[in-house]
Amino acid sequence: MVEVRLENIVKRFGETVALKGISLHIKHGELFTLLGPSGCGKSTTLRIIAGLDYPTEGKVFFGDQDVTNLSSSDRGAVLVFQNYALWPHMSVFDNVAYGLRIRKLPKGEVEKRVKWALELVKLQGFEDRYPTQLSGGQQQRVAIARALVVEPKLLLLDEPLSNLDAKLRLEMRSEIRRIQRELGITVLYVTHDQEEAMAISDRIAVMNVGTVEQVGSPREIYEHPKTEFVASFMGKTNVIPAKVTEREGDRVTVEFESFRLEGLTYSGEKDDVVIVIRPERISLHPVEDAITLEGTVDLVEYYGFFVEVIGVFGERRIIARTISTREVSVIRPTQPIKFYIRRDDILVLPKQL
Amino acid sequence: MKSNWSERLFGTPKFEPLVATSYLFPLLYLLFFLIIPVLAMLAIAFTYNGSLSLHWFREIFSFNSDYIKLPSTWSLFQSVKMPGTGETLYIIQGLDFGIVLNSIIVASVVTLLASFIGTIFAFLMARYTFPGKNLFRILLFIPLLVTPFVSAYVVQQIFSEYGIVSSILHALFGFRVRVDGLAGIALAQSITYYPIVYLNAYASFINIDPSLEEQAENLGSRGFHLFRTVTFPLALPGIAAGATLVFIFSLEDLAAPIVFHSNDLAKRIMSYQIFSKFLFGTGERSPLIAALAIVMLTLAIIAFLGIRKYVSLRQYAMLSKGGRWSPRVSKPRIGQALIIYLLLLPLLLFTITPQVGVVQLAFTEQHRIVTNVTDITASVTGVMYPTGSITNGTLVTPKGGWFFQGTVKGYSDSIGVINGSISGFFVGKVTVNNGEVKLTGDISYADFQGLASRYNGTIHTQMKGPITGTGELLSGGTVNLTSTRFKATMFNIPAGQVSKFSFNYVKQMILTPDVRRYIVNSLLYSTVAVILIVLLSITSSYATSRFKGALTPVLESIVILPMAVPGIVVAMGYFYFFHLVFPGTPLDPISPATFNPAYVLILAYSVRRLPFAARSVYAGLQQVHVSLEEASMNLGASRWKTVTGIVLPLISLNVFGGAMLSFVYAMSETSVGITLGSLNMAKAPITAFMKEVLLSAAGSINIAAALGVLLITVQIISIVLVNVITKQRYSFIGLS
């Protein structure tokens, strides 16, 4: 188990700059997730930590040891590949035993450890099968067993669930969490799915085109996004471009369309801002310390246990999400509506995109 | 981390000896055994009187030289009278534009013909389903089998004045035809090389996404318009790749010119010129042929680079990847069916005649059958030499008879008109009455030499028969036979040949130590060469498929370069290079006492046949995802362990397929084998012996054919092995 530090990692592929100077600190025993859209540099970061790629600039530390120039085989940071990379010419047993045999463990020990690893991923009895005879989820488990059996300092998972169907995805997600807890190992997890990231992680780093935008616990990231990108990436949300018109310390007045929102908190320098409001934080009933927006109903979308009411305010459409109660069921398009939002739930962030 | 020299050259951030070796071993190997030898030849071609000069090239490229000129006669065929019968024989041999242009013209004609035939068959097989298609499939497999020299020999025989074609024309129109010279070479090469186009074109047609054609049809295109506007353009890169190989193969081919070498025009072609001057010249070789070799090399490389550029620009056949599709096949309409069965089937049967002929030659022994003919009536005119003086009265035969000599004209129902000279003995009575001479008696055995119209060529036989006639007494005691009639019997007239199935030649091939030695040599050299080829193709393909160093494009180009270097150029390059660098050693071709062709032949085979295996191994490596290796290294395995434990097992079938393919082509390698290889016949390969048979009648063509059958067997065995073991279609030669 190990702490990982990345210091100012830059990675260029010819003209492309895949990573623009990334620093991260992954703590001992935590499940740390890199989250970001496809192409933002997650895999590259992972491969640099695994030693499969070398950074153009910057350093990688495992604990106090500078491993930047250490080859992959000497690092002990084991990667589970997105496509599992199981060797088709070897049985499940041989796949899992591979790393142990490289380490020249005695035969009995190899058998014991492989058995342990396959039990851990609940695949006992599959030793003699070949990868092509396994389902996607089983292949995934073999890949994880193969990585865990060598007792890696750090387990790296690159979008491990992306090739599985929806049901298996949920199952494997909790499996991975269970194994990580059981073994107490440090896991670096990569995904582009924010829901998955929030469900599984101790901490998340949100990445965007080669940079880390924010690091924090799932709750911090969701509730206190530091940038417009993070806010909009973490689930469906209302992002409304606006202007700061008055300031008094952190207290600002912000205007959009013909609406004027007073008493919001903002300490940024730019006057071009966005207002971020989570749909579920909009109430259709008056609440305390709230601002009120008056508009008309455009659309009501029914999702079963909740309902989304889309209101039009001037030209701006804003989504509110609420539990589908009887009162809500009478709301019809074109009728007037009032959205109540607590000032605490309105985020003002510098305009970014 | 700074990018360093290792990353720049080899694409590995840290220096890895195994990766560096993968780059450097094939690079240096080809540098030393292909590029530098060819450059050595270049140096000689550009030297005149000890200084750098274009002299030799000026000689070649001056108009109206031996190399480039206009034909002295423009007639496409000559007509001559057959000796004896006086029938008309048309000889088609091509026009003489000079050595360089002749080569280019022959290669172009062969390319066009081969492309035409190959494309038609490919389209047929890729797009139509019809009764008998399996027969076509099996038959189309036969022309792929390579039998150097003997197949060209069979083509030559088929188109000789007594061959099948001529016999048919003779029966129908009364004249005979011989295809010879440049035309003969072009014909033999077209039949030999069209399968290369066929394979490439077939693959192209099969790989066209059907939706592309369906869309065009959907928009109203059909029939030939569809073919011309969509199908053909999409398949063209593949066809062109095959056509280019044919062009290069034709340019460098030596087998067909050697087979046709008794025709003077057949020798007026670059490959034969280089070959003959190179092999038969003694002492210093003329720089002129080095220059000629450079001209040939340049042509081949231009063709090769042209096609590489073209194909890489137009790789659209593969653009739309929509998983697997079932190819579009349709039933031919009635007109098309007629074309298939009446035109294409005979054409196909014709193109397999070389292989069929080779097998037939190898397994048939021919015996002449002779007969006696008794129904001849003939007249003899000539001179009779009696012994002693002759006066009136009856003279009886002296002991042994009177010797006579004359000409004979006669007729027999069974052998037709007889014409010829005769000499022999007369036994009987001669009555002389006032100078008038009468003869009765027998002609005892007399030699007859001449023609009988039922037979082709001369008959040499013995005659015998009762004779009556008159004569005139000449001074000196001789008798002028004026009209002497006789009924004759002819003995032992060749009445034809019987062919009998026989294992004799195959037995001779295996049992004659001389011939067996060539087989053993070829097997040995090819095996060692294949081991080298396997090492070279694994290392080079691993380097180029996995790492993106600056050396990658260099290695990629250099590995396929041997395809563009004519074998005779390699042979000449080796000749100069090894003499220069290793004089007096077994590698030095000019030192007959020490020279052992084994080494140069193994080197030449390994270089010349590398591209075939390398392609196969490269394709295999592309199927193996890099993450399989990364996973291994990531788990702590070294590069060596990863390559041997993960990569090699996964590409073993491709390696095997490539090895078999290059083995087959090494066994039938011609150019280097018949030049450098024949400098020491004790160590020569099969092909050198076959060349001797055709060039100097040392040994029988039947044994050469038996060797051809051996090569065919080797090829069939490897094809079956590859099919069974790798479950892949054996791919033969391809470029795309």
Ligand SMILES: Nc1ncnc2c1ncn2[C@@H]1O[C@H](COP(=O)(O)OP(=O)(O)O)[C@@H](O)[C@H]1O
């Ligand atoms: N080997 C490579 N060569 C060139 N560009 C690369 C390579 N690997 C990644 N990239 C580029 O780097 C960027 C980040 O890629 P990646 O780390 O794979 O993104 P992610 O895993 O977040 O989807 C992308 O623009 C990608 O095209």
Ligand SMILES: [Mg+2]
């Ligand atoms: Mg990725």
